[in-house]
Every structure is written in C-alpha cells, then in structure tokens.
Amino acid sequence: MGVNVIEVSGAGVCFGGRDAVRDVSFGVAEGEVCALLGPPGAGKTTLLEIASGMRRPTSGRVRVRGADPYEDRAGLRTGAVWREGGLFPGLTVAEVVDTWRRWTLDPLPGDEALRLVGLGGCEGVPFERLTPCAQRLLDLALALVGRSDVLFLDEPSAGLDVASSRHVGSVLRGLAEDGVTILLATRDPYEAWCADRVGILDRGRLVPGGDPAWPRRAA
Numbered sequence: 004m005g006v007n008v009i010e011v012s013g014a015g016v017c018f019g020g021r022d023a024v025r026d027v028s029f030g031v032a033e034g035e036v037c038a039l040l041g042p043p044g045a046g047k048t049t050l051l052e053i054a055s056g057m058r059r060p061t062s063g064r065v066r067v068r069g070a071d072p073y074e075d076r077a078g079l080r081t082g083a084v085w086r087e088g089g090l091f092p093g094l095t096v097a098e099v100v101d102t103w104r105r106w107t108l109d110p111l112p113g114d115e116a117l118r119l120v121g122l123g124g125c126e127g128v129p130f131e132r133l134t135p136c137a138q139r140l141l142d143l144a145l146a147l148v149g150r151s152d153v154l155f156l157d158e159p160s161a162g163l164d165v166a167s168s169r170h171v172g173s174v175l176r177g178l179a180e181d182g183v184t185i186l187l188a189t190r191d192p193y194e195a196w197c198a199d200r201v202g203i204l205d206r207g208r209l210v211p212g213g214d215p216a217w218p219r220r221a222a
C-alpha cells in the first residue's frame with residue numbers, strides 16, 4: 004500500500020477551551036476523493052483548515068506529502084476552495100484567471116486551468132454572466148492554477164441545484180482520475196456521491212466505521 008498523501012494523526016483543535024476537532028486520524032491516498040460529512044458545527048471546516056495548513060492543530064499532527072503544511076509549504080502544491088467562493092465583478096473569466104496567475108509561482112496556462120474544469124471557451128464571458136455552477140468551477144480552476152495536486156474543498160457545490168452539483172462532482176472525479184488528491188467537506192450526503200470514501204464527523208470526532216452505506220460514485 005502506498006503512503007497517504009494526506010495524513011492526519013490524533014489531531015485536535017481547541018477554541019477558547021472548547022474542542023472543535025477531537026483526536027481525529029485518517030489518511031487520503033493519491034488520486035482519492037475523501038469526503039468529510041457532518042452537520043453544521045461538526046468541525047469539518049476546522050479539520051480542512053488544519054489539513055490544508057491554514058491553521059495549526061492544537062494537538063496531534065498533520066502531514067501532506069510528508070511535510071507539515073502549516074510550517075513547511077514550500078514544496079507543496081495544494082489548492083483550496085472555501086465556501087464563500089470568489090466574487091470578481093467587472094472581470095471576464097480570462098481576466099480573473101490572469102490576475103490569479105500573476106500571484107502564482109510557475110502557474111498553469113490560463114486555458115489549461117479552465118480546460119481542467121470544463122470551462123474551456125469561456126475566457127471572454129463576464130464573471131456576472133456565469134451560471135452559479137460555472138462560478139464554482141472557476142473557483143476550482145483558480146485552486147488548480149498553481150499546478151495543485153492536492154485540493155481542499157469546503158462544500159464545493161453548496162447552493163447549486165442537483166444537476167449542477169452532480170456536474171461539479173463529475174469534474175472532481177475527472178481530476179482524481181488524473182491523480183489529484185481531494186479532501187472535501189460537506190453537510191449534504193448527495194454532495195459526497197463523488198467520494199471514494201466518506202468519513203462522518205460528529206461534534207469534532209470521526210464516527211468509528213462511519214463510512215455509510217448511502218450511495219456513492221455509482222449513484
């Protein structure tokens with residue numbers, strides 16, 4: 004068995020004496036989509052934050068490709084999409100991507116980033132004219148601009164209708180099949196359909212054996 008790309012061991016996060024994440028351990032393999040599923044306040048975003056290196060865990064440890072993502076991001080190519088998503092009024096899709104590329108070391112060509120998420124040909128479309136689904140996919144394209152091979156996604160299709168949500172899931176599956184490792188958080192079991200594995204979070208803990216029987220992937 005290969006080494007996991009993301010490895011979380013006994014991790015905890017405490018805010019002002021309250022545990023948001025408690026003793027969580029799991030791994031995500033190369034090219035795997037892993038979903039963290041749980042109700043509001045379960046600790047999903049906090050767990051994504053420590054896995055992506057945005058926040059240091061209070062206890063335990065996190066490794067991404069063997070490195071501490073909080074301390075040592077230099078060699079990592081990770082991307083994230085947070086729930087709010089980007090708002091880019093007045094810019095075309097190409098302008099949004101080009102702006103992002105300017106802040107990125109060794110960025111992907113803009114058309115390549117857009118092609119990866121199925122937005123090829125949308126370069127000239129003003130951001131405001133994109134459908135909500137395409138706006139989420141543009142967020143995903145931006146997360147890929149740094150040639151990311153690990154993605155952290157907080158509710159990547161929140162607020163979308165069922166068909167759009169499934170489309171986003173298909174795009175994520177395509178990325179995973181190309182070797183991208185994906186950890187996503189969601190409140191919605193149907194948003195988890197694209198995952199290879201689902202971990203249930205409840206009050207900061209991963210429920211033992213909590214990979215539920217609800218339909219995944221083939222659903």
Ligand SMILES: Nc1ncnc2c1ncn2[C@@H]1O[C@H](COP(=O)(O)OP(=O)(O)OP(=O)(O)O)[C@@H](O)[C@H]1O
Binds near residue numbers: 022041043045046190
């Ligand atoms: N920066 C913070 N300071 C204090 N408490 C926080 C902070 N961030 C999160 N919390 C608390 O930690 C707990 C877990 O929050 P978190 O946002 O990780 O849950 P979640 O599962 O992502 O919920 P949701 O689905 O509503 O986003 C909650 O009780 C929340 O109030």
